[in-house]
Amino acid sequence: MKDIKHYINGQYVGSASGKLFDNVNPANGQVISKVHEAGREEVDAAVKAAKSALRGPWGKMTLEERTGILHKVADGINARFEEFLEAECLDTGKPRSLASHIDIPRGAANFKVFADMIKNVPTESFEMPTPDGTGALNYAVRRPKGVIGVISPWNLPLLLMTWKVGPALACGNTVVVKPSEETPTTTALLGDVMKDAGVPDGVFNVVHGFGGDSAGAFLTEHPMVDGFTFTGETGTGEVIMKAAAKGIRDISLELGGKNAGLVFADCDMDKAIEGTMRSAFANCGQVCLGTERVYVERSIFDEFVGRLKEAAEGIKIGPPDDIEADMGPLVSLKHREKVLSYYQKAVDDGATLVTGGGVPEMPEALAGGAWVQPTIWTGLPEDSAVITDEIFGPCVHLCPFDNEEEAIELANSLPYGLASAIWSENITRAHRVAGQIEAGIIWVNSWFLRDLRTPFGGSKQSGIGREGGVHSLEFYTEMKNICVKL
Numbered sequence: 398m399k400d401i402k403h404y405i406n407g408q409y410v411g412s413a414s415g416k417l418f419d420n421v422n423p424a425n426g427q428v429i430s431k432v433h434e435a436g437r438e439e440v441d442a443a444v445k446a447a448k449s450a451l452r453g454p455w456g457k458m459t460l461e462e463r464t465g466i467l468h469k470v471a472d473g474i475n476a477r478f479e480e481f482l483e484a485e486c487l488d489t490g491k492p493r494s495l496a497s498h499i500d501i502p503r504g505a506a507n508f509k510v511f512a513d514m515i516k517n518v519p520t521e522s523f524e525m526p527t528p529d530g531t532g533a534l535n536y537a538v539r540r541p542k543g544v545i546g547v548i549s550p551w552n553l554p555l556l557l558m559t560w561k562v563g564p565a566l567a568c569g570n571t572v573v574v575k576p577s578e579e580t581p582t583t584t585a586l587l588g589d590v591m592k593d594a595g596v597p598d599g600v601f602n603v604v605h606g607f608g609g610d611s612a613g614a615f616l617t618e619h620p621m622v623d624g625f626t627f628t629g630e631t632g633t634g635e636v637i638m639k640a641a642a643k644g645i646r647d648i649s650l651e652l653g654g655k656n657a658g659l660v661f662a663d664c665d666m667d668k669a670i671e672g673t674m675r676s677a678f679a680n681c682g683q684v685c686l687g688t689e690r691v692y693v694e695r696s697i698f699d700e701f702v703g704r705l706k707e708a709a710e711g712i713k714i715g716p717p718d719d720i721e722a723d724m725g726p727l728v729s730l731k732h733r734e735k736v737l738s739y740y741q742k743a744v745d746d747g748a749t750l751v752t753g754g755g756v757p758e759m760p761e762a763l764a765g766g767a768w769v770q771p772t773i774w775t776g777l778p779e780d781s782a783v784i785t786d787e788i789f790g791p792c793v794h795l796c797p798f799d800n801e802e803e804a805i806e807l808a809n810s811l812p813y814g815l816a817s818a819i820w821s822e823n824i825t826r827a828h829r830v831a832g833q834i835e836a837g838i839i840w841v842n843s844w845f846l847r848d849l850r851t852p853f854g855g856s857k858q859s860g861i862g863r864e865g866g867v868h869s870l871e872f873y874t875e876m877k878n879i880c881v882k883l
């Protein structure tokens with residue numbers, strides 16, 4: 398069976414401890430590969446390789462050379478598209494149709510976009526008067542921050558990891574990546590692509606393992622890492638923030654959410670149903686931007702519930718290679734336990750089950766998979782844990798509202814603030830409501846429509862900082878002001 402090794406200083410290496418863990422295909426429960434678990438020794442080697450690579454050829458390259466290499470990395474992903482696609486689908490169980498349209502193309506785009514951006518974003522300059530009349534000139538320059546620790550989750554593994562590695566490398570940093578233990582393969586494959594593209598050894602390093610008391614914690618505790626970028630749960634973000642405090646290291650945190658959809662009576666119902674289907678069920682509901690609570694204006698509530706039920710019942714569940722499958726399994730049986738505990742909680746809290754609520758029957762070959770039904774509820778009180786907690790499954794609660802103020806209040810009622818989707822054909826209302834929602838990303842009559850130049854991140858407990866566009870450049874560089882007395 399294939400074993401997945403760390404990628405340190407340009408070489409694939411195993412763990413000195415010989416410790417391996419299973420990588421499981423969530424569509425059938427079978428072990429796909431064995432993964433080396435990094436100890437402190439491997440993490441230390443990776444961080445030291447990254448540190449010394451800053452002073453090697455990478456640090457001396459012209460911007461043109463560096464960004465040229467990053468274009469080759471993107472081309473390398475595209476050249477091995479099928480291999481990345483296969484690996485991502487095996488690790489996550491997601492439909493090939495989804496991964497081939499979103500995950501893998503974005504993996505390549507994340508390198509191209511930031512390679513081009515860093516060449517085109519100016520820095521500031523200020524002339525100032527001085528008492529002697531000669532004046533002074535201030536100008537800012539960007540320098541890499543240093544070694545960046547990248548810790549990424551399992552829901553969009555290649556997309557979310559490269560969303561950080563792309564800009565980090567474009568800005569001249571070196572990285573040590575700790576991908577999720579659930580989905581190590583595409584990050585491991587990227588080592589080969591980096592090598593072929595001419596990325597010098599030590600610039601891109603990967604260590605595998607778990608979070609606490611494993612590779613994740615060893616990385617955040619390592620004093621030679623200069624900054625951390627993390628996407629994952631809010632609770633894990635708190636732990637990482639504490640670790641980063643030691644030595645005053647910078648952080649960028651993209652965390653959980655419990656995003657609200659708001660559907661007004663003046664919406665285009667077809668668009669609202671199609672969008673809510675995606676925002677509730679895409680990637681088996683495992684998208685941080687997903688809407689697990691949707692508020693619908695009372696006059697169209699019954700129609701909306703009926704139409705969403707009909708659409709959800711048309712979802713075809715199946716493994717990645719089933720070309721008709723719209724939805725795969727959850728990422729693991731462990732995650733399914735969590736999602737099903739909320740399905741039970743909904744019953745206990747008196748929900749009306751509109752559809753789903755359990756585990757679908759699957760053919761015998763897939764019986765060991767983490768399958769779950771797309772689920773819709775109504776009738777829960779707003780303080781139910783089903784409404785207040787991020788479940789991260791294919792489920793949504795629908796609740797009626799009577800006026801705009803109430804809709805805004807409901808949307809803003811939780812301590813999260815990642816994203817929101819507003820459905821209304823009244824442009825004035827849409828702007829007015831969008832302006833009042835406490836979230837980092839608001840979509841009007843769309844969902845997960847991404848322009849990589851825009852600020853991306855969460856407010857409240859959904860994160861700190863913004864990535865995307867110039868905001869990524871802000872995080873991944875140190876700005877230095879040089880003041881010249883003339």
Ligand SMILES: NC(=O)c1ccc[n+]([C@@H]2O[C@H](COP(=O)([O-])OP(=O)(O)OC[C@H]3O[C@@H](n4cnc5c(N)ncnc54)[C@H](O)[C@@H]3O)[C@@H](O)[C@H]2O)c1
Nearest residue numbers: 550551576577607608609613614629630633651652653685
């Ligand atoms: N805001 C966003 O952009 C965004 C995007 C995708 C996912 N998410 C969030 O991610 C979560 C799902 O992903 P997950 O379950 O993989 O998250 P998670 O927090 O469990 O794990 C994310 C990563 O952190 C590592 N980790 C865990 N504990 C750690 C520790 N103590 N120290 C260092 N590293 C540690 C894990 O091994 C993994 O690599 C959801 O909450 C979702 O909302 C947010």
Ligand SMILES: O=C/C=C/C=C(\O)C(=O)O
Nearest residue numbers: 552560683684685686847
């Ligand atoms: O699951 C969360 C999705 C995050 C998406 C991005 O970070 C992105 O599109 O850049």
